[in-house]
Amino acid sequence: MLIAQLVNMDEFEKKLVGAVREKREREGLSIRALSGIVGISFSTLARIERGDGSPDNNSKIRLLEWLGPDADEHELGFDRVAFVHFRAGKNASSGTVQTLLQAAVCLRQHYAKGDITEPSGVPTDGDVIAMSKEELEQTAEDFRRDLGLKKNDPLDPFYLVVDSVTVERLQDSSCIPGRTKITLSGPSRAEWSAMSVPLNSDQDSWVVFLNDYHTVERQRVTLLEEYWHILSGHKLTKIAKIAGSFGRTYDSAEEHDAYFLASATLLPRDAIKRMVSDGKSAPEIASFFGTSPELVEYRIKRLGLWRDHIGKKVSLTKP
16 A cells, blocks of 8 residues: 555655655654654654655655755755745745745845855754743843843834844845745745845854835844844754755744744833733733734733733632
8 A cells, every 4th residue: 555655756755755764763763753853743744654645845854854864875865955044934835935045045145245155064953952931031131131121111123233134124125136026025925024044154144034025013023033043043944945846944942932032022021011910901012012912912821921911810619
């Protein structure tokens, strides 16, 4: 049955599935364990191994990343590669990833001043230290204090200046080709928010490419999220062409941390606690800090204030 079903896959996919199964079994990993490592759902990964369906372009690149040197041994690899920080949906379409890859190349050529080599020292999982919720909160508070902000002062990321980081807005960009801009502002507009491109192999100079067709409130959290990816030394996303399609890697933990830090920096803990206690609504809090009500609600939930926010009373009845 498996052989018959694999016939529906192309040659690249057959080799990829075979290589993944071989390495997984050699390392004694279950499909569920591998699912957690590569960021592909258990059901999807099991279906791919059974041959019930072909891996999409994003699954392919994540599996190739996990294979490492084994990919070369099976003559599997990437046709074109760029390393960036990439704020977009987990499973952005191949066309969107391809266009952003083209944009990354253009931005690096425009800003890199002769050094357009891809970064070589990409952090591994062991290089990035996971932070607890309290550590993330404290990091955001320290950041605001370093900026001289009071606990309830709004912060507008558009006025932040981060050393050796340039912000390039899509609408104002002079270095992105017209056709690329049309795609990113049209069919792909909803699929991406920003992309941070390292301009040298040392990753000490960057350009943040911002989708300014989104609302100002969304742009604020997106821009700050990209700053936090850079300042936290997060692993770069690999975007690449593989077997005719374009895909990307995805680290859910680091995406969570960057988003948490951005929300905590924009919506400081003590101020949100006080405003919720005073009965302020999410739209009122959002208006004060220049964010969306949705971000405020996310922040309230993360702070454990949702019951107070919605006014849900809890009581204990007598036995």
